[in-house]
Amino acid sequence: xxxxxxxxxxxxxxxxxxxxxAGQAFIDSYKEQNPNDEIVHIDLYKEGIPHIDNDxxxxxxxxxxxxxxxxxxxxxxxKVSRLGExxxxxxxxxxxxxxxxxxxxxxxxxxKAYIDSVAVAGKTFKYTDKGSVGxxxxxxxxxxxxxxxxxxEGPAAELEMGHRYLNAILVHFFGIPALxxxxxxxxxxxxxxxxxxxxxxxxxxxxxxxxx
Numbered sequence: 001x002x003x004x005x006x007x008x009x010x011x012x013x014x015x016x017x018x019x020x021x022a023g024q025a026f027i028d029s030y031k032e033q034n035p036n037d038e039i040v041h042i043d044l045y046k047e048g049i050p051h052i053d054n055d056x057x058x059x060x061x062x063x064x065x066x067x068x069x070x071x072x073x074x075x076x077x078x079k080v081s082r083l084g085e086x087x088x089x090x091x092x093x094x095x096x097x098x099x100x101x102x103x104x105x106x107x108x109x110x111x112k113a114y115i116d117s118v119a120v121a122g123k124t125f126k127y128t129d130k131g132s133v134g135x136x137x138x139x140x141x142x143x144x145x146x147x148x149x150x151x152x153e154g155p156a157a158e159l160e161m162g163h164r165y166l167n168a169i170l171v172h173f174f175g176i177p178a179l180x181x182x183x184x185x186x187x188x189x190x191x192x193x194x195x196x197x198x199x200x201x202x203x204x205x206x207x208x209x210x211x212x
Contacts, residue, residue, distance in 0.1 A: 003038045004030065005093035009100045009111035011045050019146035022205040023099035026144065026182075033087050044110045044192045049086070050079040052116050065103070082159035083117045090118040095140045095212065096170075100162060102147040107162040115169055124174045134175020141170050142180045142212060144205065148188025182208060 006027055010017050014024040027039060050056065059076030062070065069077065090096075100107040118124055125132050141164050151160040163181055170176045184201035187194035 001036045001038065001093065002035075002094040003040065003092060004095040004097065005042055005043045005045065005090065007038050007096060007098050007111075007114070009044045009098070009108045009114070017101065018187060018201060019099050019101055021198060022146070022182060022184055022201045023046075023097065025143050025202040026097065026142075026205040026209045028210075029206040030212065033210050036098050040089075040113075042089075042112050044108075047086075047114075048082055048162075049110060049113045049117060050064070050082050051113055052083075053079075055079050056083065074174045081085075083120075085133075086114070086117040087120045087123050091123050091136070093139070097144065097212075098166060099144045102145055102151070102160070102162055105159045105161050106165065107145070115166075119169065119173070132173065134171075134173055136170075136174045136176050139174075139176045140179070140180075140212065141166075141176050142182065142208065144182045145184070146187070146201070147183060147185035148187065150186050152183050152185060180208070180212075 006023070008020065008023060010020050012020060014020040030037070031039065055073070055075045056079050059072045059080040062072055063074070063080070066165060069081075072080065098111070121127060124136055125134050127133075143163055145163060147160075149156060151157055163179075163183075167179045170179050182201065182204055184197060187197045190197070
């Protein structure tokens, strides 16, 4: 039995969002193919994702200097422990499905805060004398993203930074062998074809789930 973390970074649900609709189709199909697997939905808009701030740095510094957890302030305890929970949960997953919209060529900032919370030395990567080495070499990852324009090819492709960032972090830093991508794009540029684009994205999501 595998554990799949379904990580959504969208304020809207599947009835309003093209990416969330494809994500829901993927999960429904995946459940049919893998009835014994555990699926954990991490809705980043509903989870408490601490930003790495002065409290976090102060708390980490105290712990590294040998102080006990009880010596941290209440804010330090709350944020440091929550970051630990998030990173442990992430490492405990076998497969990851990220669902995001494209916002300003990237993704919502809540996902960056989440990535910061799980990028932890000794958990997702380690330092060596030859540089950092990823520790998640036995995991799988998929990114489902809706884009109003066309960014998978043509002149706008170089502007796309969300999927490229996730690929850099997950593959080149955390060591996951590959990041698959399912992109639903062009619906804003071609509103007359929006429903067709959405339907094709949902169909591709269902197909992907059969082999993920």
